[in-house]
Amino acid sequence: xxxxxxxxxxxxxxxxxxxxxxxxxxxxxxxxxxxxxxxxxxxxxxxxxxxxxxxxxxxxxxxxxxxxxxxxxxxxxxxxxxxxxxxxxxxxxxxxxxxxxxxxxxxxxxxxxxxxxxxxxxxxxxxxxxxxxxxxxxxxxxxxxxxxxxxxxxxxxxxxxxxxxxxx
Numbered sequence: 001x002x003x004x005x006x007x008x009x010x011x012x013x014x015x016x017x018x019x020x021x022x023x024x025x026x027x028x029x030x031x032x033x034x035x036x037x038x039x040x041x042x043x044x045x046x047x048x049x050x051x052x053x054x055x056x057x058x059x060x061x062x063x064x065x066x067x068x069x070x071x072x073x074x075x076x077x078x079x080x081x082x083x084x085x086x087x088x089x090x091x092x093x094x095x096x097x098x099x100x101x102x103x104x105x106x107x108x109x110x111x112x113x114x115x116x117x118x119x120x121x122x123x124x125x126x127x128x129x130x131x132x133x134x135x136x137x138x139x140x141x142x143x144x145x146x147x148x149x150x151x152x153x154x155x156x157x158x159x160x161x162x163x164x165x166x167x168x
Contacts, residue, residue: 005064013041013051013064020055042066071106076114076141079103085147087126095124095134095147102136102143114138125149 003017020032036055043049046068052061083099102114120137129149136143 001062002064007043007064007066009043009046009066009069011043011066013038013043018053020053020060022055022058068108071108071110073104073139073141074107075105076119076136076138076143077103077105078136078143078145079113081145082147085145087147087149089129089149089151090127091152092126092149095121097121100136100145102138104138104141 001018002015004014007013015038018033018036018038020036021029022032023029032055036053038051038053040050040052040061041064043066046066048063048065050061050063052059078101080099080101082095082097084096087095097116100116102116102119104112104114106112116136118138121134122137123134123144124132124147126149129151132147132149134145134147136145
C-alpha cells in the first residue's frame with residue numbers, strides 16, 4: 001500500500017511509499033519499489049477506487065478512498081456557558097471565559113470543539129447594570145450567551161438615595 005490511501009475530490013494520486021513483493025518461479029521473492037505502473041485512479045468523484053499495479057506483465061490491485069470536497073464550517077454553538085455569568089457593576093471590568101465551550105459544525109455533519117481563545121468575544125461592559133448579550137465569533141460564524149451585571153447592596157442604596165426611589 002502507498003503512504004496515502006485517502007484522497008479528496010480533485011487530488012492527484014501518489015505512489016509514494018508503494019512497494020510490491022515479486023515472487024519468482026524458483027520461489028524467491030524481491031521487494032520492488034520502482035519500475036511499475038499504476039492505473040485506475042480517478043478523483044473526479046467520491047468513493048472507493050481500485051488501483052491496478054502492473055509490473056513486468058503481472059498485475060495486482062488495492063483500493064483507495066476519495067472523499068467529497070473538504071468540509072466547510074456551517075456554524076458554531078455554545079456547548080457550555082462560562083462558569084461565571086454574574087458580574088458586579090463597575091467592579092468586574094473583564095469578562096471571565098473560564099469554562100466556556102464552543103463547538104464548530106461542518107458541512108459533512110462533523111462537530112469539533114473550538115478553543116475560545118481562537119474566537120473573537122464581544123458585548124461585555126461592567127456598566128450599566130443589566131443583562132448583556134455576549135457574541136462569540138469564529139471564521140464568520142457567531143453564537144451568543146448572556147451574562148448579568150448586578151449592583152452590590154450598597155450600590156443599590158446609593159442609587160436610591162441619589163436618584164430617589166422612583167428612579168431606581
